[in-house]
Amino acid sequence: MRSALRHTLRWAGFLVLFAGVWSGAVCHAQTVIESPDDTAVTEDDVQNDDSGKDLELEITFEEPVTGVVDGSSVKNVRAMDVPNDDSGKGLDVVWEYEGEPSESVVGFHILRRANEPGSTLEQITAEPLPPTARSYRDASAAPARRDPLFTREKAVSYIYAVQTAYEAGVANSLESAPVAARSNWFHTGRSWLLAAALLFCGTLIFLTHRSRRGDPPRIRRIDGLEAVEEAIGRSTEMGKPILYVAGIGSVQQMATIASINIFSHVIKTAGEYATRIAVPCYDPIVMQVMRTVGEQTYQNIGRPDVYDPDSIFFVTESQFAYAAAVDGIMVREKPAAIFLQGVFYAESLILAETGNSIGAIQIAGTDRDAQLPFFIAACDYTLIGEELFAASAYLSQDAPLLSAIRAQDIAKAVLMVLMIVGVVMALFGSPDLADIFKVEM
DSSP: OHHHHHHHHHHHHHHHHHHHHHHHHHOOOEEEEOOTTSEEEEEEEOSSSOSOSOEEEEEEEOOOOOEEOSSOSEEEEEEEEOSSSBSOSOEEEEEEEOOOTTSOEEEEEEEEEESSTTOOOEEOOSSOBOTTOOEEEEGGGSOOEETTTTEEOOOOOEEEEEEEEESSEEEEOOOOOOBOOOBOSOOGGGHHHHHHHHHHHHHHHHHHHHHHTTOOOOOOOOHHHHHHHHHHHHHHHHTOOEEEEEESOOTTSHHHHHHHHHHHHHHHHHHHHTOOEEEEESSHHHHHHHHHHHHHHHHHTTOTTTOOGGGEEEOOSOHHHHHHHHHHHHHHHOOSEEEEEEEOOTTHHHHHHHHHHTTOEEEEEESOGGGHHHHHHHOSEEEETTHHHHHHHHHHOOHHHHHHHHHHHHHHHHHHHHHHHHHHHHHTTOOOHHHHTOOOO
16 A cells, blocks of 8 residues: 555656646746837746746837828829920929818828829829929929930820828828820910011011012112122223132021122123123132022023133132132232122231232122221221121012011011110119010020
């Protein structure tokens, strides 16, 4: 009996010991330490030890989550193309805010997505717009320009939303209708320019129609152009050649084109009088144009056999070498009439002084203001300013050309009157005339 009791107590002791060891391995002490900065600190006993090890600390940081506020006070979000542009300024986004004044609004962000299936809204503003903002221009919505052509890539259609940022969170508005940047055919900010162009064209058409009925407009007398016939007649009487110098400009310059027009009249008169003419050229292209004009002119007057293409010749494209060559022609040939018409620079005085020294009658004209004093001092007649460009109409007495000059004179007169009116308005404190005729870009 005693033996059985001892055996039972022995097994019971084993069971108690096993239970104690198991509970020590599984159970652990846990203490939560409150932290003022939303940080939870948990103190855990090291598992599976005999209390001889230190405690483990498990720290969990709880990040604050930005809240999403239900409903948005932003209403009526609209996206529209920027008016009066070539689609290069992008899209304008406007909205209305119907929130209470007490709401703590930090600002607005603009959200955008392409008008395509599966696209999501993306924020396109780096910094929030001020709470008072009610519009935003998205320049990044403009299609890229195709260089070197004056066209743009196909515009992308976009949908916009406005995100309101509160202190407590954010709220998105309803999306706008899709819209794409497009080019505009008419700039409404330049309407007065259209009206001025129509008025000028109407005046030109009226004067041209009237001139064709036998009543051409009359322009003032220009002494330098009246002397063209006199200079050619003097060369014919003296039996000396005419020297025509078209300057050192290229064929695309306006003064060179005006000089070629004057040349057509000079060579026509010289051909009728059978007077020899010499035309040294600085530019080879100008030489070819003037040869064509000369040949056509001699055919028109019925004397193609008199035309000498070698009388129009190329010299050099070196400025002062050209001036020296022309001076040599003046000294050797001693022409009775010299025409200096076109683009001139530092060689103007060299040519004019040499021509004056041989006693030739000289008629000069240029659009270079810096060279006009030299021509006025050394030449007999000088075409100043727009007289050079009006010479072709004046010499030919062509009705459409005269009508164009008269229409330009009327436009200049109107502009001068507007300038005077603007000065008077400014003196009396009236609205600035420049604001009335402002051109929006």
